[in-house]
Amino acid sequence: MDKPNLWTKDFFIVSLTNFFLYFIYFLLVASITAFTADKFHASTSMSGLAAGIFIIGMLFGRLYSGKYIDLIGWKKMLYIGIIFSIITILLYFTVINLSILLIVRFLHGIGFGIASTATGTIVSSVIPDERRGEGTGYYALSTTIASAIGPFFGIFINQHMGFKMNFVVCTVIIVLSFLSSLFLKVPKMEFNQEQLNNMKGFKLSNFFELKALPISIVSIFIGIAYSSILSYLNSYAQQIHLVDVASFFFIVYSIATLVSRPFTGRLFDLKGENFVMYPTFIIFAIGLLMVSHVHHGAMLLLSAVFIGPGYGTYLSSAQAIAVKVSPHDRMGLATSTFFMFADFGAGFGPFLLGLLIPVIGFSNLYVIMAIVVLAAAILYYFLHGRNKGCVTSLREETSR
Template sequence: MPANSQPSPALWTKDFTLATIANFFVSFVFYLLIPTMALYAVNAFGASDTAAGLASSSFVIGAVVGRIFTGKYLDFVGRRRLVIISLGIYVALGLAYVLADGLPLFVALRTVHGFGFGTSATVIAASVMSMIPPARRAEGTGYFGISGTIATAIGPLLALTIADRFSYDALFITASVVALLALLVALTITFPEREVSQAERESKWSLSLGTLVDAHTVPVASIMLLAGFAYSGVLSFLANYAQQADLVSSASLFFLVYAIAVFISRLFIGRIQDRRGDNIVIYPIFASFVAGFVMLGVSSQAWHILLAAVLMGFGFGALMPALQSVITAKSPLPRVGLATATFFLMLDIGTGIGPIVLGLAIPHLGYQGMYFLLAGIIVVASALYAAVHGRFARTA
C-alpha cells in the first residue's frame, strides 16, 4: 500500500448490517400488503373501485403523517425508543386486520399501520445515514437500499401466493410475524442518538411548515416526487396494460428482473458516485429511466417488457440512493433526520397521488400514451436536477 494511501473506513459494521436487515423486514411487510389490499377490500367488504383505492392508499397517508412528525421529533423522543414504539404498532396492526368487520374500520387500521411504517422506516434510514462513513456515503446508501429492493422482488409474489393458496388472514398474520422480526432485530441495534440543542428545545412545539419539512432539502426531494409519480404508473397499471397487450406472463417477471437490475446497479454506482461525483452517475440514471418508459410505450413483445424492467432498475431503482446521498451530504448533522423524512415524504406524495391522476388520464391517453407522458416527466425531473444541484455538483 502506498505510504500516502489510507484504508477505506469500515462500512459493514454490526449496526449498519443489522439496520439493513431490519429495513428489509419493514419493507417486506409493505410489499406483502400493498399489492393485495384493494382486491381484499372488494372481496371482503364489497368496496367500489374508488373505495378499494382508498383502502390501499390510506396506508401511504398514514406513512406521510408518520414521516412528517418523525423528522421533527426523532431526537426528542430518542431513536431507539421511537423505533421500538413504531414497530410495536407495526406488529399489532397487522393482526388487527383480522378483526376488521367493515370498510371504515379497515381503512382506519390501514392508516395507523402506515403511520407505524413511515415512522420506523424514517428512524432506521436517518440512523443509517449517521452510521455510514462520509467517504462511502453513496456506496453505503446503495447497499442499504438493496434490502428494500429484495423486498420489492419477493413481497408481492409471496403475498399473492399466500392469499390464493391459504387466506387473507394468513397473509395478515405473516405480515405481523415479519414485523416482529424487524422489532427483534431493531432491539439489537445501537442507534446513534443525538442531543438536541437549546434552540431546538425552545421550538419543540412549534409546528410550522419550516419545522416539519427541511426547506433546503425540498428542491432535490421534489425530483423524487416527480420520479415517484412516474413510477407509480408502473406499480399501479403495468398489470392492466400487460393484460390489454396480451403480455401478462412477461409482466409477472417484471419486478423480479427489475430487482435484479437494481441489485446489480447498487454494487457499483455508489462507489462511482463517491469517487467521481454526482453528475457522472445521475444523468445516465435519468437517461435509463426515460428509456424504460419509452420501451414500455412501444411494447409489443415479451422482451420489450423485460428490457424495460432492466432500464427501470438502472433508472428509478438507482435514483433513490443517489439522490438520498446528495441530500445527506448537503445537510448538517442536526438536520439529517428531518432531511431524510422530507426526502421520503416527497417520494410518498408522488407515489400516492400518481395512481389517482394517471387513472384519470388513461381514458384519454391510453396506457402507451401514459408511459410516453411519464418519460417526459422524467425529462423534466432531470432538468430540475440540473437546475437545483447538477450545475453546482462537484466533479472528480
C-alpha cells in the same frame, strides 16, 4: 489511507430491519388494488386510493417522526413505529368493507412512516461520510430486494392461498422486524441548549429541512412515475395477458439493481452526484417507454432491466444528496423531509393515475410517465444539478 469500515453489525441489522418493513409494504401494495376490485367491486381510482392512502398515512408518520426523532431518540422512535405497525397489521383481519380497509391502510402507513424514517436516520449515522453514496446505495438494496420479492409473494399468495394469508405473512414479518431491531446499537446525538430550543415550537423548519427541499421536490415526480409501475403493472399485465410474466418483473428489477449498485454508489462518491443522476433519469424513462409498447413477456422483463437501475439508483442517490447537503444535527429531519416528498408522489400517484387510465389507457399512461421523468431531469438541473459544484457538505462544515 484505508477506507472506513462500512459493513458493521449495526449497518447490517438496520438494513435487515428496513428490509422486513418494506417487504410488508410492497407485498400489500402490489396486491391491494386487485383485492379491492375483486372483494368490494371498487372502481379503478378507488382501488388506487386503497394503495395510495397508505402513503398518505406514511406522510403523517414521517411528519411526526421528523420533528421529534432527534428529541425522543432514534431507537425509541423505531420501536414506536414497529409496535404501532404490529397493532395495525392485526387490524387487517377485521376488515369487512372498503371504508374500514381505507382506515386501516392509513393507520398502517403512519406506523410504517415512523419506523422507516427511523431506520433511514439510523443508517445515515453509521455510514462514514467518505462512503456516503456507496453506503446509502447498499442500504437501499434492502428496499430494492423487498420491492422484488414482496410483490412476487403478494401476487402469488393472493392467487393461490387467498388474500388473508397475506395478513398472516405480514404479521410474522413485522414481529421479525421488531426482534431484529432489539440488537441495534444506535449512537446517541448530543444537542446544545440552542439546538434544543430551535427544535421546539411550531415552525416550518421543525417539520422540514429546507436544505433537503430541492432534491425532495424532484422526487415527487419520480415517485408518481414509479407508482404507475407498482400499483398498475399487474392490472396492465392482465389486460395484455402477461400476468404470469408480470409476477417475475420485480425479480428481474431487483437483479438488475443488485448488479448496478456496486458501481453506482462508488461513482457517486468518486465522480459526484451529477455523474450518476442524469443517466438514471434517462434509463428510467427508457424503461417506461418499453413498458408502454410491451407485446410479449421478454420485452416486459427487459424493461425491468432499465427501470431497476433507473429508479433504484435515483432513490438511493437522492437520499444521499438530501443528507449530504443538510447539517449533521438535522440528519433525521433531512431524511424525513426527503421521504415525505417522495412518498407524496407515490401516494397520490395511484389515485391520480387511476383517473387517467380509463381515458388514455395503460400504454399512453407509461409514455406520459416517461415524459414526466425527463421533465424531472430538467427540474433537477435547475434545483440542484447546476449548483452542485458550489455546494459543500454541511455535514463536513458542522463537524469541523
